[in-house]
Structures are given as C-alpha cells and as structure tokens.
Amino acid sequence: MTRILNFLNSIVDKFNEDYEQYKSREENLKNLKVLKILNNTIYIEQKAWKDIGKYACYGIFYGFLLFVFSICRPSYDNIGHSWLNLLWPIMYLFILICLIFRSYYILLMLSIQCISLFIRKDFFRKKRFLNIIITTFPELFWLKHYFLLLPIFAFSIMISYFIPIPVTKNNYTLICISILIATRMMTWILKRITHSQPRFLFGDYTSSPTIILAILGILGLILGGVNLEKNYFWSLTFIIVTISSHGIKVVIDELYIEGCHKAQRILEVELLSIKPNYDKLKECYFYGGEKYKEKLLSTEKFLEVIVKNELKSLKDLKTYDDYMLYKVYKGRSYL
Numbered sequence: 001m002t003r004i005l006n007f008l009n010s011i012v013d014k015f016n017e018d019y020e021q022y023k024s025r026e027e028n029l030k031n032l033k034v035l036k037i038l039n040n041t042i043y044i045e046q047k048a049w050k051d052i053g054k055y056a057c058y059g060i061f062y063g064f065l066l067f068v069f070s071i072c073r074p075s076y077d078n079i080g081h082s083w084l085n086l087l088w089p090i091m092y093l094f095i096l097i098c099l100i101f102r103s104y105y106i107l108l109m110l111s112i113q114c115i116s117l118f119i120r121k122d123f124f125r126k127k128r129f130l131n132i133i134i135t136t137f138p139e140l141f142w143l144k145h146y147f148l149l150l151p152i153f154a155f156s157i158m159i160s161y162f163i164p165i166p167v168t169k170n171n172y173t174l175i176c177i178s179i180l181i182a183t184r185m186m187t188w189i190l191k192r193i194t195h196s197q198p199r200f201l202f203g204d205y206t207s208s209p210t211i212i213l214a215i216l217g218i219l220g221l222i223l224g225g226v227n228l229e230k231n232y233f234w235s236l237t238f239i240i241v242t243i244s245s246h247g248i249k250v251v252i253d254e255l256y257i258e259g260c261h262k263a264q265r266i267l268e269v270e271l272l273s274i275k276p277n278y279d280k281l282k283e284c285y286f287y288g289g290e291k292y293k294e295k296l297l298s299t300e301k302f303l304e305v306i307v308k309n310e311l312k313s314l315k316d317l318k319t320y321d322d323y324m325l326y327k328v329y330k331g332r333s334y335l
Contacts, residue, residue, distance in 0.1 A: 018053075022050065022053055022054075025046055025049070025050050026050055028046070029043070029046060029047055029050060032279070032282045032283060032286055034046055035282050035285075035286060036282075036310050037281065037282060037285045037293060037296060037297075037306050037310065038306065038310050038311070039310070040198070040200060043198065044198060045117060047198060048113045048114075048117035049117065051109070051113045051196060052110065052113045052114060052117070055106050055109050055110040055113065056110060058106045059103070059106050059107065059110060062099060062102055062103045062106060063103065065099055066096075066099050066100070066103060069092070069095065069096055069099060105189060105192070108189065108193075109192075109193065109196065112193055112196075113196075157237055175236075179236065179239055179240060179243070182240050183240055183243040183244050183247065186240065186244040186247075187244055187247040187248060187251070190244065190247075190248040190251075191248065191251050194248065194251060194252055194255065195255075198286070199255070199259050199286055199287055199289070200285055200286050200287070200288070200289040200290070200293075201289065202252055202255055202256040202259060202289060256289075259287035259288060259289070260287070260288055260291070260292075262287040262288075263284045263285075263286075263287040263288030263292045264288070264292075266280055266281075266283055266284040266287070267284050267288075267292065267295060267296075270284070270302070271299070276301055276302055276305050278305050278306070278309045281296055281302055281305060281306060284296065
C-alpha cells in the first residue's frame with residue numbers, strides 16, 4: 001500500500017512540475033521574454049512546444065470522453081413515441097457530434113503545431129529550393145506557410161465526400177447551403193489556427209492561394225469536361241478550398257493591419273524617447289513583423305539597443321548579418 005501511495009505521489013509531483021514549467025513558458029511567451037528581434041526561432045519553437053503540450057492534454061481528455069460516450073450509447077429498441085424517451089438519444093447524438101468536432105479540431109491543431117515545429121525546423125530551415133520558387137514566382141509566396149493549407153485541403157476533401165450522402169447532385173439549393181456551412185466552419189477553424197500563430201508572421205501572408213486554386217479548379221473542369229456530375233467531388237473540393245482560403249486571407253489582412261497600427265504607435269513613442277525601451281521595441285516587432293523590423297534596424301538608437309541586448313557575445317552570432325552588426329557595435333561606429 002505504501003508503494004502504491006508513493007507511486008501516486010510521484011505521479012502527482014511530476015504533473016505539478018510539468019504544469020509549473022508550462023505556466024512559466026506561457027508567461028515568458030506572453031511577456032515576450034524569449035523573443036528576439038534578430039532571431040525569432042526560439043520563440044516559435046517554445047510556442048509550438050507549449051501548444052503541443054496543451055493540445056495533447058486536451059486530446060487525452062476528449063478522447064476519454066468519447067470512449068465513455070461510446071460505451072454509454074442509448075438503446076433505440078424501446079424508445080416509443082414519448083418525448084422523454086427521445087430526449088436522451090437526441091442529447092446523446094448532439095453531445096457526440098460536438099465531441100467529434102472538438103476532437104477533430106484538437107487533432108488538427110496538434111498536427112499543425114507538430115508540422116510547424118519539426119518539418120519547418122529541419123527540412124525547410126535551409127529553404128533553398130523553396131526560396132528559388134518564391135523568388136521566381138512571387139504569387140506562390142503562400143507556399144512558405146504550407147502548414148496552413150493542410151487543414152484547408154483535409155477539411156474540404158472530407159466535406160466533399162460527406163455532402164453527396166444527404167444531398168443529391170441535382171439539388172443545387174441544398175448544395176449551395178452545404179457549401180456555405182462548410183466554408184463558414186472552415187473559416188472558423190482557420191481563424192483559430194491563425195490566432196495561434198505568432199503575430200509577427202502575419203506580414204508574410206501578403207499573397208493568397210485563392211487565385212491559383214481558382215485557376216486549377218477551372219482547368220480541372222475544362223480538362224475533364226465541363227460536367228458538374230462527372231467532376232462532382234473535385235468541383236465541391238475546389239469551391240470550398242477557394243472560398244475558405246479567400247475568407248481566411250481577409251481575416252489575416254485585418255489582423256495584420258491592426259498589428260501595424262499598434263506597432264506604429266509604439267514606434268512613434270520610442271522615437272521621441274531619449275533611451276528606447278528594449279521590451280517596447282520587441283513589442284513593436286511582435287505586432288509589426290518584418291516591415292517594422294527593418295524600421296527598427298534602420299534607426300541608429302534602436303539598432304544600438306537591439307545589438308546590446310541580443311548580441312552579447314560571439315555565441316549569439318548566427319548569421320553574417322549578426323556578425324556585421326556585432327562588429328559595428330563593438331567598434332563604436334555609431335556611438
């Protein structure tokens with residue numbers, strides 16, 4: 001009995017320790033303590049790890065609820081015509097659908113964070129091939145954030161398989177309603193995914209796959225013959241993908257403009273100050289992204305504060321640009 005209690009106590013202690021680490025990491029991310037203007041990799045990785053831990057716990061919890069509900073499913077043999085007998089099956093189906101949708105959202109968020117942490121960290125860190133494509137075709141800049149396209153395609157394909165089940169191909173009214181509901185759900189999911197991303201990345205979403213996807217959809221119909229019934233599945237998929245991607249671009253543009261307004265206010269205040277606040281400069285970069293990073297680095301007194309706080313030793317020099325900034329700072333060329 002003593003061993004069991006000790007084992008349980010060790011589990012509780014480990015859980016408390018992990019929870020304290022999670023709260024500490026969350027606080028550091030919220031206060032931008034781990035964010036650096038010259039190198040945002042640490043911030044992105046720590047945020048991804050925090051979100052992975054959070055959604056993993058959510059996944060275990062909702063997975064347990066789904067398991068319990070699958071065991072406690074109601075019997076439909078002796079329902080009768082009483083509303084009281086129908087109430088529990090109706091509530092059961094409603095709660096089960098909500099749990100399935102919530103579990104899908106958690107699994108999607110967990111997958112997004114894992115992809116953004118591991119694939120982007122290792123394979124796409126060099127980005128040589130990707131940079132060549134983006135430089136040659138600026139319209140394809142959205143490929144840099146490919147992990148946001150995955151839920152669009154996955155959800156669109158899933159819905160395109162589901163719509164033909166309750167809706168016939170000739171019922172265009174119900175098809176349109178189904179597409180509107182699907183795109184609204186997709187936009188809600190993508191909006192939550194976007195809010196989970198660092199604000200300084202929003203400036204990179206200046207291009208959209210909407211035009212490219214629309215062209216691909218039209219080409220698919222032309223090459224396969226302009227026949228809705230023949231290309232029913234792919235027609236629905238491209239329609240949902242195109243509308244959803246355009247809707248999320250509108251949301252991202254609004255968030256980016258809002259962030260630029262905040263960054264501009266911070267920049268104007270710090271320009272008037274004799275001694276700029278480094279934390280405020282980080283906050284300016286957090287809201288304004290690369291656009292305001294260039295403004296900060298092009299201002300002499302801001303550059304001095306940034307280099308002094310972020311390039312303290314040779315170990316902090318990750319790129320040639322860092323080396324040049326460090327060399328200039330140490331040489332007191334601008335002091």
